[in-house]
Amino acid sequence: MFADRAKIYIKSGKGGDGHVSFRRELYVPNGGPDGGDGGKGGDVIFVVDKGLNTLTDFRHIRKYKAQDGEEGGKKNCHGADGEDIILKVPEGTVIKDAETGKVILDMSNKTEPVVLLKGGRGGKGNRHYVTSVMQAPKYAQPGQSARELWVTLELKLIADVGLVGFPNVGKSTFLSRVTNAKPKIANYHFTTLNPNLGVVDLEDNNGFVIADIPGIIEGASEGVGLGFEFLRHIERTKVLIHMVDAASTEGRDPIADIEAINNELSTYNEELAKRPQVIAANKCDALYGDDYETVIQMLKEEYEPKGIKVFPISAVSGKGLNELLWYVNDLVKAVPDEVIEFEPEMDIEFDDNPELPFEVWKDEEENCFRVEGPRIERMLGYTNLESEKGFAFFQNFLKENGILEQLETLGITDGDTVRLYGLEFDYYK
Numbered sequence: 001m002f003a004d005r006a007k008i009y010i011k012s013g014k015g016g017d018g019h020v021s022f023r024r025e026l027y028v029p030n031g032g033p034d035g036g037d038g039g040k041g042g043d044v045i046f047v048v049d050k051g052l053n054t055l056t057d058f059r060h061i062r063k064y065k066a067q068d069g070e071e072g073g074k075k076n077c078h079g080a081d082g083e084d085i086i087l088k089v090p091e092g093t094v095i096k097d098a099e100t101g102k103v104i105l106d107m108s109n110k111t112e113p114v115v116l117l118k119g120g121r122g123g124k125g126n127r128h129y130v131t132s133v134m135q136a137p138k139y140a141q142p143g144q145s146a147r148e149l150w151v152t153l154e155l156k157l158i159a160d161v162g163l164v165g166f167p168n169v170g171k172s173t174f175l176s177r178v179t180n181a182k183p184k185i186a187n188y189h190f191t192t193l194n195p196n197l198g199v200v201d202l203e204d205n206n207g208f209v210i211a212d213i214p215g216i217i218e219g220a221s222e223g224v225g226l227g228f229e230f231l232r233h234i235e236r237t238k239v240l241i242h243m244v245d246a247a248s249t250e251g252r253d254p255i256a257d258i259e260a261i262n263n264e265l266s267t268y269n270e271e272l273a274k275r276p277q278v279i280a281a282n283k284c285d286a287l288y289g290d291d292y293e294t295v296i297q298m299l300k301e302e303y304e305p306k307g308i309k310v311f312p313i314s315a316v317s318g319k320g321l322n323e324l325l326w327y328v329n330d331l332v333k334a335v336p337d338e339v340i341e342f343e344p345e346m347d348i349e350f351d352d353n354p355e356l357p358f359e360v361w362k363d364e365e366e367n368c369f370r371v372e373g374p375r376i377e378r379m380l381g382y383t384n385l386e387s388e389k390g391f392a393f394f395q396n397f398l399k400e401n402g403i404l405e406q407l408e409t410l411g412i413t414d415g416d417t418v419r420l421y422g423l424e425f426d427y428y429k
Contacts, residue, residue, distance in 0.1 A: 004155040006058035007098055013041025013082035015120030015143025016069035018128075018357075022136065023075075033136060035072060035126040038143045039079035041119030042066030046095065048107050049088040053197075055153050066117075069143055072125045082119055090155055092236065094342055098150035102345035108156075108236070109341050117348070120144030129357075129374065139359040139373050149348065159197060159211035160332045162237035164265075166257050169245045170282040172196070174315035175212045178325060200325055208332045211237065231268045235342075238335040239276045239328055240265075246281035246295050246312065254281065254295065255302055276331045277308045280324055285314040360406040368417040369407055369427070376420055385423070 016038025023031020044066055067082035095105040095116065105116060123141035130137060163171050179198025196212040213234055234240070242261065244254040258279065266273035281299055284292060292312075299310045309327060313320035358373030385391050398404050407418065407427065416427045 004055060006055045006153045007062070007150065008058050008153065009063045009148070009150050010044045010085075010087075010117060011063075011065040011148040012044050012117040012146050013066040013068040013119040014146040015039070015041045015122040016071045016079035016082075017143045018123035018125040018140030019072035019074060019077075019079075020126045020138055020140045021074035033126040033130060034074055034076050035140050036074070036077040036079065037072045037125050037128075038122030038141075039069030039072075039081040040122050041069045041143070041146055042082035042084045043115045043119045044117040044147075045084050045086045045113045045115050046093075046105065046107060046110075047086055047088055047113040048091050048093075048110055050091055052088060052090040054090065055093070055155055058153055066119055066146075068146070069119065069122050071143075072122070072140070076125070076127060079122060081122075084119070086113065089153060092156050094154045094156055096152045096154060097346055097348075098152045100346065101152070103342045104151065104344055104346060104348055106342040106344075117147040117149065120146055123357075137359070137373075138361070139357040141357050141374070147348075156236050157197060157211045159237050160208035161200075161210040161239045161241055161328055162234040163210055163212045163241045163243060164234065164261060165243035166245075166252065166261065168250065169243050169257075170315045171212050171243050174243065174280070174282065174313075174321075175210065177315055177318060178321060179210060200329075202325060202329055206326075206329050208329060210241075231264070234265070234272060235269060237275065239278065239331045240272075241278050241280050241324075241328060242308075243280045243282050244299075245283050246299070247283040247286035248295075249283060249286060254299060258303075276335070278324065278328055278331070279303055279308055279310045281310055281312045282315055284312040285317050285319060358401070358403075360403055360410065362410050363419075366419075368419050368424075369410060369412055371403055371407075371418065371420045375401070380421065380423065 018038050019035035021033070021035045023034050025031055044064065064085055064087060066085040069082045070079035072079045089107055091108065093107045094103060095107070096103055105114060107114070121144040123143045126137045126140045128141075129139065163175065165171055175196055175198050178200050198210050198212070199207060200210055201207045211234075213231075242258055244257050245252060246254055248254065262273055279299060281296060284296070287295060296310065296312050303310055311320055311324040311327070313324055315321075356373065356375035356378060358371065358375040360369070360371050362368075363370050379394075379397055385394055412418070412427050414428050418425055418427050
């Protein structure tokens, strides 16, 4: 089965924690802090591999994780950075958020590797937190958390021309005759269950890539049958060849078929119905005399006033194919030469500020409890403790960050003094 869709879990590496340590050298009894920084976590990177044409590999392995950064060490040693994980995908792969279905990244025009999830930053060691009042900080910054996501990979074929039509109208026969593709051909509905790509080579370096999209049925845009699986491959095409059974060999009305499929295209994506179209009236070798003139004239009167050219052809005998292909070639040239790219619909940037550290301890010399660290400094910087709301926020901050719990663990009792840099208050439960 042609693997054009896969759901996978990706996770970047966590940043390594900063280290807490102090110099311990001969003749240096009170060495300063020398805790090193943690290493950066590995990134999740996507890269286009033009040698791939399916997403088969992602059907077998569903979870991909980059390496975590290492913790910093003593003597100012920096932790090693985590290794990146590189995921190779075929050209035309669209990456979507699995939960919402929104586009995160389209790899169609990407010639360079793309970092989708950044690894966490490494935390700073305690040597960074020396201040005039805190010469021996016993805390370090934790590494930034890893980033994780379930994503859906969808392969939308990159072809100049999409070949559409109801099942069994001769698309596979047409493709096998005009390109080097070798699709399976049989007289059964839905014989083609995989999109087929082929290259049409014309004289003087003319030509185009054509994709045979499996037979579309009414209701495909709502997911009936394999509708979504097939329709996604038409989205990038510049021109559509709409093939119909002009001879009505199965009793079908060619005009009704064209209208039904055009309705499915516009329901699925309004832009599809606006693409340049050509009608290939196939199986004309099975029409004789007045029947031939009647059917072809009927199709031309219906669609050529709308700018849609009708070509009577026979995929079996080759009749009319040359004229059709050259006309389509000119249409493709008239369309801007760029791959249709899907714009991102969501931003997956995460909070880039890892949690700042703090420390709670009992100061035996001053007979008080101290709460210090960068997180405390930042909170005091934007909190007005003289206002009722500010003081309520301060109390909630102590509770949510586990500071009150740590004070109780250290044995604080009612009336004991707590100091947060320049702030001092008496504790009462």
